[in-house]
Amino acid sequence: MIDVRALAESEFRSAHDLFRRALLLPPCKDDAWENTRGRYELGRVLGAFDGGELAGTAMATTNELAVPGGQVAAGAVTGVGVRADRTRRGVLRGLMRAQLDDAAKRGEPVAMLHASEAAIYERFGYGLASRHRKVELERARVVFRDDAPRGGQVRVLDWEAAISLLPEIYRRCVVDRPGTIGRNEAWWSGMRQYLGDGCLVAVHADEDGADDGFAVYEPKPGDGGTTVDVHDLKGADATAVAQLWRFLLGIDLVDRVVGHVRPLDEPLEWWLTDRRRCAVTEVADDLWVRLVDVLAALRARSYGAAEPVVVEVRDAFLPDNEGGYRIGPDGVERSTAEPQLSLDVSTLAVLYLGDQLPSTLVAAGRIEMRDPAAVAAADRLFATLETPWCGTGF
């Protein structure tokens, strides 16, 4: 019999260590715990007990998610782990049940996570809502085109000097793109701990001297030359982002620059005279999203101009969501009209931020098409200008 309850603060560290062991990592050291404990929110850290012993844990932190045309309250789910000697007997299922029920009680329409494995979370209604890519560039062979955006100034700071600036730049400049989430103080101190001491920060200021972008990067010497790993690069506009890349690709003695967790639509290759110098070496899962309250979640985003479409949603894990929804540019309502499209709630999550169009998921067999005319309308409703991207680990 598995019992799930919210843990007391005094139990957080053992939950964290259990999570780390599940990820095959050693227990947390005292100083690292000091930087980590702030992420644990009382009431949102769950423990699953089997025979009175802690067998698994999952937590969520209160956050917001940018969706097309707006923001929605979203719990950021993390710290999910089950003891290796207690797996495959329903511990995670019990934790997911308690966590999604709690999110519903809090009135949080969306839950989100980064998944360790792609096969775990769909059964609980999560769908892959955004993806990111990795890019690798040989510095000596990169030349920026004359028409690539240019302007402002980049200055280099060490982490201690930069940390007072970055949260504010992030808050002001990185807001609209679907998939963006908030970064609180605890997140930034966790980031500091995660990064090595060799990390540096480049800050971009626009023509008026206002800071509007930053890159956190780490030069790493190795046998094949020196690589700069770009861990985090965000900017208010294309000029800030292009200028930061120009800076990183211009650092002396560097052989290779690797951008991790970059948005799929970043136009880096289009800024170069030879686009093949920017090698995309990986496209991977970014954010998984769960629509906890389908009506509220659908209402939180905007839609393109098209005829409304009636969509039937199936949701075995949270059956209150099941039924028809009329989705149109003027809003979303529950509907008892004959559905034109039918899909699982996890597939709706794939559409939610605009990463995939309905027509793609019809072709994939993930959406049942009852009225073919509805597919083109659904594409126009769900399409977004920017590709979704979270780019924030948690």
Ligand SMILES: CC(=O)SCCNC(=O)CCNC(=O)[C@H](O)C(C)(C)COP(=O)(O)OP(=O)(O)OC[C@H]1O[C@@H](n2cnc3c(N)ncnc32)[C@H](O)[C@@H]1OP(=O)(O)O
């Ligand atoms: C957001 C994050 O924190 S991601 C990090 C997730 N944690 C990890 O990857 C750490 C290592 N793994 C673990 O701790 C565990 O194996 C977990 C958390 C992935 C799964 O926990 P369990 O208690 O074994 O899962 P549980 O027994 O409740 O299984 C529920 C269902 O998921 C399936 N499942 C569980 N783990 C996996 C997996 N890794 N791959 C595929 N299916 C899985 C089970 O087969 C079961 O399927 P069913 O619904 O068809 O019966």
